[in-house]
Amino acid sequence: MPDFQLSCPLPITAYPHVLMAHGGGGRLMRDLIQQMFATAFGGQHETDSAVIPTQGSRLAFTTDSFVVRPIFFPGGDIGSLAVHGTVNDLAMSGATPHSLSAAFILEEGLDLDTLWRVVQSMAAAARECGVRIITGDTKVVERGKADSLYVTTTGIGFFNHPLIIAPQSIQPGDAILLSGDIARHGMAIMSAREGLAFDSPITSDSAPVHREVLSMLQDRIELHCLRDLTRGGLASALIEISTSACLRFDLDESAIPIREDVRAACEILGLDPLYVANEGRFAAFLPADQTPLALQLLPDARIIGRVVEQREPLVVLRSPIGGSRILDLLSGEQLPRIC
Amino acid sequence: MPDFQLSCPLPITAYPHVLMAHGGGGRLMRDLIQQMFATAFGGQHETDSAVIPTQGSRLAFTTDSFVVRPIFFPGGDIGSLAVHGTVNDLAMSGATPHSLSAAFILEEGLDLDTLWRVVQSMAAAARECGVRIITGDTKVVERGKADSLYVTTTGIGFFNHPLIIAPQSIQPGDAILLSGDIARHGMAIMSAREGLAFDSPITSDSAPVHREVLSMLQDRIELHCLRDLTRGGLASALIEISTSACLRFDLDESAIPIREDVRAACEILGLDPLYVANEGRFAAFLPADQTPLALQLLPDARIIGRVVEQREPLVVLRSPIGGSRILDLLSGEQLPRIC
Numbered sequence: 001m002p003d004f005q006l007s008c009p010l011p012i013t014a015y016p017h018v019l020m021a022h023g024g025g026g027r028l029m030r031d032l033i034q035q036m037f038a039t040a041f042g043g044q045h046e047t048d049s050a051v052i053p054t055q056g057s058r059l060a061f062t063t064d065s066f067v068v069r070p071i072f073f074p075g076g077d078i079g080s081l082a083v084h085g086t087v088n089d090l091a092m093s094g095a096t097p098h099s100l101s102a103a104f105i106l107e108e109g110l111d112l113d114t115l116w117r118v119v120q121s122m123a124a125a126a127r128e129c130g131v132r133i134i135t136g137d138t139k140v141v142e143r144g145k146a147d148s149l150y151v152t153t154t155g156i157g158f159f160n161h162p163l164i165i166a167p168q169s170i171q172p173g174d175a176i177l178l179s180g181d182i183a184r185h186g187m188a189i190m191s192a193r194e195g196l197a198f199d200s201p202i203t204s205d206s207a208p209v210h211r212e213v214l215s216m217l218q219d220r221i222e223l224h225c226l227r228d229l230t231r232g233g234l235a236s237a238l239i240e241i242s243t244s245a246c247l248r249f250d251l252d253e254s255a256i257p258i259r260e261d262v263r264a265a266c267e268i269l270g271l272d273p274l275y276v277a278n279e280g281r282f283a284a285f286l287p288a289d290q291t292p293l294a295l296q297l298l299p300d301a302r303i304i305g306r307v308v309e310q311r312e313p314l315v316v317l318r319s320p321i322g323g324s325r326i327l328d329l330l331s332g333e334q335l336p337r338i339c
Numbered sequence: 340m341p342d343f344q345l346s347c348p349l350p351i352t353a354y355p356h357v358l359m360a361h362g363g364g365g366r367l368m369r370d371l372i373q374q375m376f377a378t379a380f381g382g383q384h385e386t387d388s389a390v391i392p393t394q395g396s397r398l399a400f401t402t403d404s405f406v407v408r409p410i411f412f413p414g415g416d417i418g419s420l421a422v423h424g425t426v427n428d429l430a431m432s433g434a435t436p437h438s439l440s441a442a443f444i445l446e447e448g449l450d451l452d453t454l455w456r457v458v459q460s461m462a463a464a465a466r467e468c469g470v471r472i473i474t475g476d477t478k479v480v481e482r483g484k485a486d487s488l489y490v491t492t493t494g495i496g497f498f499n500h501p502l503i504i505a506p507q508s509i510q511p512g513d514a515i516l517l518s519g520d521i522a523r524h525g526m527a528i529m530s531a532r533e534g535l536a537f538d539s540p541i542t543s544d545s546a547p548v549h550r551e552v553l554s555m556l557q558d559r560i561e562l563h564c565l566r567d568l569t570r571g572g573l574a575s576a577l578i579e580i581s582t583s584a585c586l587r588f589d590l591d592e593s594a595i596p597i598r599e600d601v602r603a604a605c606e607i608l609g610l611d612p613l614y615v616a617n618e619g620r621f622a623a624f625l626p627a628d629q630t631p632l633a634l635q636l637l638p639d640a641r642i643i644g645r646v647v648e649q650r651e652p653l654v655v656l657r658s659p660i661g662g663s664r665i666l667d668l669l670s671g672e673q674l675p676r677i678c
Contacts, residue, residue, distance in 0.1 A: 019671065020671065020675045021670055021671020022671070023570075023675070023676075024570060024571070024669070024671035024674075024675065025569070025570025025571030025572075025575050025616075026571055026575060026668050026669040026670050026671045027668040027669065027670050027671075028670055028671055029570075029671075030579070030668065048401055048427075048428035048429075048431040048432060048566070048567065049399040049400060049401035049428055049429055049431065049432040049434065049494075049496070050399070050400045050401070051397050051398070051399055051400075051432060051434075051498075052397065052398055052400060053396060053397055054393040054394075054395065054396055054397060054398050054497075055393075056393065057392060057393055058390050058391065058392055058393060059390070059391055059392075059393050059398070059495075060388040060389070060390055061388060061389045061390075061391060061438060061440060061473065061474055061495060062387055062388035062389070062440070062474055063440035063441070063442045063474055063475060063476050063491070063493055064442065064476045065442040065443070065444050065476050065478045065491060066478075067444060067478045067480050088387075089387035089388055090387075090388055092387040092388065093387060093388040093390060095388065095390075099400060101400060101401070101402035101493055102402070103402045103403065103404040103491045103493075104404070105404050105406060105444070105489055134400065135400055135401055135402055136402060137402050137403045137404050137491075139404045139405075139406045139489075139676075139678075140675070141406050141485075141486070141489075141676065142675075144483065145484075145485065145486055146480075146484065146485060147480075147484055150444055150478075150480075150485075150489070152402070152404060152442045152476075152491035152493075154402055154440055154442075154491075154493035155388075156398075156400060156495070157388070158393075159390075227387070228387065230364070231362075231363060231364025231368075232363065232364025232365055233364075236364050236365060240369070277364075329365050329366040329369065330363070330365040330366065331360055331365050331366050331367055332358065332359065332360020332361070332363035332365050332366075332367055332368075335363075336359045336362070336363065336479070336481075337362075337478075337480065339478075
């Protein structure tokens with residue numbers, strides 16, 4: 001958890017809200033960068049580019065904008081989510097996350113205290129992930145032209161292994177591993193938005209997963225493909241991979257972990273948990289004989305299915321009572337703006 | 340100029356506008372990525388990270404969000420600006436720009452044809468700059484929660500030289516070079532917004548500058564510091580550098596090029612052109628004896644001042660009639676949302 005006891009380092013009594021001028025390239029913007037971003041993230045943050053030493057022969061590069069509403073939710077906030085999301089995208093290529101950039105689009109009138117909470121949360125998440133936020137940008141738009149703030153994080157990572165982790169590397173016979181319970185992040189957001197009351201609130205699973213991935217790589221598990229389960233959830237991720245690889249996946253529904261409160265919330269809102277996002281879970285494709293070691297390293301993981309010989313893009317879910325269902329991409333998504 | 344004759348590759352008769360579902364991780368988002376972004380930018384755009392081969396021992400990393408209004412303006416648009424801005428930030432560290440990411444925040448209801456124009460313009464600008472847009476992201480927010488679209492580009496570049504191009508490298512005696520006329524981008528935007536009518540419209544100077552920088556480096560000009568003149572214009576850029584370097588700069592006002600129509604527009608709107616942004620101009624600090632070669636390589640450039648012995652953060656402008664004026668950071672900026 002970030003430490004929220006430090007008060008905002010800007011003299012917020014003078015300007016307690018974001019002004020258009022905070023994005024204007026003048027003194028107020030300089031103060032915001034120096035006193036808020038550089039304080040929280042460390043480093044310079046004033047030059048046009050950050051310079052980092054290269055490692056190895058390949059680097060991974062990924063970007064995501066975050067527009068989640070509400071910006072604070074059980075288990076996280078837009079800041080920690082923006083760090084985890086990009087760290088996890090790097091991890092999904094098998095790279096070791098190294099550095100992030102953070103570009104803010106702020107709504108005029110945003111409380112500087114609120115911004116400071118988000119920035120501190122990003123800094124704490126980055127520390128926890130072992131990455132540094134080394135460059136950034138700030139723009140301000142008029143009241144009503146953004147809600148509170150949007151954040152875009154971009155990440156760089158380096159590779160310590162020669163594997164090509166991608167759909168093309170998947171082989172018939174591969175096991176499909178799921179790293180933990182599904183649908184939690186999406187339902188945490190929706191429960192917060194809809195004001196659903198449970199005995200205890202559903203908390204997002206938002207978390208970095210790179211250490212899980214790197215531990216498997218370190219133990220020489222031959223990962224063929226990885227995908228985090230964000231927008232569109234487990235089903236959409238597997239359908240996309242199946243389409244790219246042109247291979248059929250058979251899934252065992254009873255092996256897919258889902259918490260009871262999450263399942264209940266999905267039922268109340270009429271949502272299919274297979275299509276609801278996580279922010280700290282991933283699917284992995286690996287040789288079947290390496291699953292015992294993988295399950296030892298990832299105690300919450302389950303083998304949920306396998307890649308079959310049939311060369312057609314198809315994801316089939318077998319239910320506990322013996323029926324089967326072909327999974328298809330939804331047209332849009334059940335839940336807007338969950339990341 | 341981008342080629343706008345190609346029609347939008349999505350079946351826009353079915354969905355001529357951006358829907359919330361275009362950001363939802365389902366079929367509509369897949370179509371948008373495959374049929375629009377991958378078509379315009381080339382490459383895959385579907386995996387979580389792009390992988391690029393590293394070059395040399397250091398890389399430059401920079402990010403900027405673009406929220407310019409209007410999104411189309413004389414001399415450019417939000418798409419070309421987002422490419423030039425990030426390419427130029429890389430160039431300001433002396434790096435050779437290599438790859439960009441592009442993250443879009445789209446407003447529900449945006450015409451897909453408009454988005455396609457922007458995307459094509461980005462693709463054309465990237466080709467012109469010799470960089471590739473290799474990874475990206477799309478989020479959609481509700482009507483009114485963004486105006487049309489915001490774009491965040493992040494860039495990676497590599498170094499072919501060992502120089503540390505930064506304020507700390509500036510030496511007393513250095514010449515201050517300005518690469519061309521000032522204040523043009525800001526006045527192009529403002530004229531478009533305010534509907535100022537001139538004989539011909541003021542066009543933005545938005546352009547990539549990395550080839551100018553790299554040509555100087557290739558000819559062994561020992562560049563000490565570079566800064567592009569975006570938000571806050573020439574004055575803010577030099578004040579920031581003077582503060583970082585703790586050195587005094589003396590400028591000769593009569594040497595600073597400014598077009599007559601730009602000067603006239605500034606007068607009409609009551610703006611000081613020294614604080615108005617460019618998007619294709621930069622200031623360079625270099626040893627005085629290397630200025631003849633630099634001016635030969637950059638025919639539009641002028642030597643506008645020098646770094647004096649005095650170790651204090653001060654930028655002094657000497658007027659043609661002998662007066663002098665200390666330049667100070669404005670509190671905000673004269674012109675909101677010009678990039």
